[in-house]
Amino acid sequence: MRIGELSSRSGRSIHTIRWYERQGLIPGVERDPGGRRLYTELHVSWLDLMDRLRRTGMSIAQMREYTALVRKGRGTLRERQALLTAHRARVTATIADWSVALRLIDAKIDFYGEWLTTGERPGRRPAVSATRPMTRAARRERVGTRAG
Secondary structure (H helix, E strand, O other): OOHHHHHHHHOOOHHHHHHHHHOOOOOOOEEOOOOOEEOOHHHHHHHHHHHHHHHOOOOHHHHHHHHHHHHHOHHHHHHHHHHHHHHHHHHHHHHHHHHHHHHHHHHHHHHHHHHHHHOOOOOOOOOOOOOOOOOHHHHHHHHHHHHO
């Protein structure tokens, strides 16, 4: 398939696909005799993976490293697995931090809802507890909930 079809199949713009390719993040792109890029179904899946990795905070450098390992073939399976395992741990930690932040935001929304309903500022509430030690960001958020 050509880049226009890849764009419509993957939901990414032609500009985005070309950017990913310039960054070395799309392996196995072949060209026809006229020099036009030819893509396969694997490229649709690959773009989805790259997009997910980027959205979950993987750096472009790490994505390049992962792509380079894929290009090297089967001999890099353990390295690829290790890279993705480390990324997964970072994503899991981020989700935990965001879950704490979301609970704090929900508490603040409820606080304002009660204030709007009763017309009076609600009294102090117990702090939202986390299931793991608070990060600096979570502590800053916690202080923000007391500020009103």
